[in-house]
Amino acid sequence: MIRPLVAVLVAAVSFGVANGYTVDAEIPAGNIVVKSIEGDVVKLKQDFRDTPGHWIYWAFRVRGAAGRTLTFDFGDSAAVGSRGAAVSEDHGGHWRWSDFERDDPRDPVTGDHASYTTFTWKFGPDDNEVWFSQTFPYSQSDWEAFLAAHAADYGRVFVTNTLCLSKKGRPVEAGRFGRIDGKAKYRMFVTSRHHCAETTATFVMEGLLSAVFGDDELGRWMRENIEIRAVPFVDKDGVVDGDQGKNRRPYDHCRDYNDDKPSIHPEIKAIREMLEKWAKESGTPSVVMDLHCPWLRGSWLKKDDSNEYIYAVGIKDVEPQQRRICEILERVQESGSGFLASDYYAEGRGWNTGANYKAGSTLTQWAIRTWPDAPLVVCFEIPFANARRMTLMPPTFRLFGRDIALALKAYLEP
Numbered sequence: 001m002i003r004p005l006v007a008v009l010v011a012a013v014s015f016g017v018a019n020g021y022t023v024d025a026e027i028p029a030g031n032i033v034v035k036s037i038e039g040d041v042v043k044l045k046q047d048f049r050d051t052p053g054h055w056i057y058w059a060f061r062v063r064g065a066a067g068r069t070l071t072f073d074f075g076d077s078a079a080v081g082s083r084g085a086a087v088s089e090d091h092g093g094h095w096r097w098s099d100f101e102r103d104d105p106r107d108p109v110t111g112d113h114a115s116y117t118t119f120t121w122k123f124g125p126d127d128n129e130v131w132f133s134q135t136f137p138y139s140q141s142d143w144e145a146f147l148a149a150h151a152a153d154y155g156r157v158f159v160t161n162t163l164c165l166s167k168k169g170r171p172v173e174a175g176r177f178g179r180i181d182g183k184a185k186y187r188m189f190v191t192s193r194h195h196c197a198e199t200t201a202t203f204v205m206e207g208l209l210s211a212v213f214g215d216d217e218l219g220r221w222m223r224e225n226i227e228i229r230a231v232p233f234v235d236k237d238g239v240v241d242g243d244q245g246k247n248r249r250p251y252d253h254c255r256d257y258n259d260d261k262p263s264i265h266p267e268i269k270a271i272r273e274m275l276e277k278w279a280k281e282s283g284t285p286s287v288v289m290d291l292h293c294p295w296l297r298g299s300w301l302k303k304d305d306s307n308e309y310i311y312a313v314g315i316k317d318v319e320p321q322q323r324r325i326c327e328i329l330e331r332v333q334e335s336g337s338g339f340l341a342s343d344y345y346a347e348g349r350g351w352n353t354g355a356n357y358k359a360g361s362t363l364t365q366w367a368i369r370t371w372p373d374a375p376l377v378v379c380f381e382i383p384f385a386n387a388r389r390m391t392l393m394p395p396t397f398r399l400f401g402r403d404i405a406l407a408l409k410a411y412l413e414p
Contacts, residue, residue: 023037051249057244072120082113089127157212164266174231175229186287196243207399218402218405255360258361258366259361284374286374287377289378294384310400311380312379312381314347325408
């Protein structure tokens with residue numbers, strides 16, 4: 001479903017027609033507010049909706065700008081990542097980073113896109129409609145394409161179900177992968193999109209789940225030994241509508257796992273009930289994993305600036321287990337993503353303090369309280385565009401998901 005944005009359409013028409021092109025948010029998960037169009041400069045900002053303050057997600061289309069070079073200016077709002085904008089010229093079928101085709105200024109040390117607030121794009125002579133996004137989108141259609149590619153294994157290696165209905169009545173996808181006959185030796189639960197705009201985390205989830213279909217030692221081991229239950233779009237309404245998701249009023253999905261009050265989001269209520277029922281039937285979960293993305297960007301050269309490398313978010317009560325999975329992951333990784341165990345973001349470091357959780361408790365914190373004997377509870381943060389100097393693209397995100405599967409096999413059966 002494409003969310004209509006009346007204010008955006010008014011801005012696009014009133015400014016765009018006079019200049020021969022239009023800018024609007026009428027794409028899947030669209031999000032933009034057009035402030036003005038003056039010649040070849042488009043001034044715009046993110047639509048924050050129910051997120052107080054600033055956040056980073058945006059996605060929009062431009063029509064009728066063939067042959068022009070436009071500058072997109074977010075003013076004083078940090079919005080442009082380290083590789084520029086994600087760009088699609090085929091209605092979202094394929095995406096690539098703008099910095100590989102535009103000579104926008106670069107940081108002389110890191111090579112990153114220099115500006116946090118602007119990017120430019122040269123439209124080809126036939127580029128009558130081009131889509132732009134803060135990062136690579138991952139939507140319901142991507143999830144459905146992944147499942148369709150493995151349709152022959154439905155009922156044998158995986159099944160799908162609806163976790164619940166969202167507040168707006170949308171089905172929230174869930175699935176079971178691996179050994180699904182109830183006889184699995186290990187049981188894993190994995191989520192992404194507690195913050196709906198954190199799209200690259202779902203590519204990683206897909207890569208992890210893809211490993212169960214492999215005609216190799218890892219795939220055979222997973223099909224024999226582990227059942228993975230997955231929820232790819234925890235904030236389903238936000239994913240479809242193109243919300244920020246982060247810091248929703250009164251608090252977002254990620255802060256809704258509290259012991260002293262019921263969950264306000266139906267997806268979180270359903271997750272808690274499903275996990276408690278599963279644990280009662282089959283025992284303590286072997287692995288609970290949550291996949292997130294950090295802030296827009298930063299500088300990996302600075303201490304505690306954690307936005308441009310992959311890392312685990314530390315929780316003091318289970319730090320030995322978390323450090324161990326990180327050490328194994330560094331050793332077995334094959335994706336080339338440069339994961340380092342030393343990047344472990346220990347509790348008390350940088351932003352990872354009690355102040356960050358005043359709004360409420362996370363899935364991993366709740367799981368540790370509920371099952372203190374669980375072998376592994378961990379959250380990974382997946383950057384939007386780069387891991388240090390390495391540019392990240394969907395194939396790399398998926399390969400890192402397979403790295404996680406390799407590490408889990410070695411962790412659970414050393």
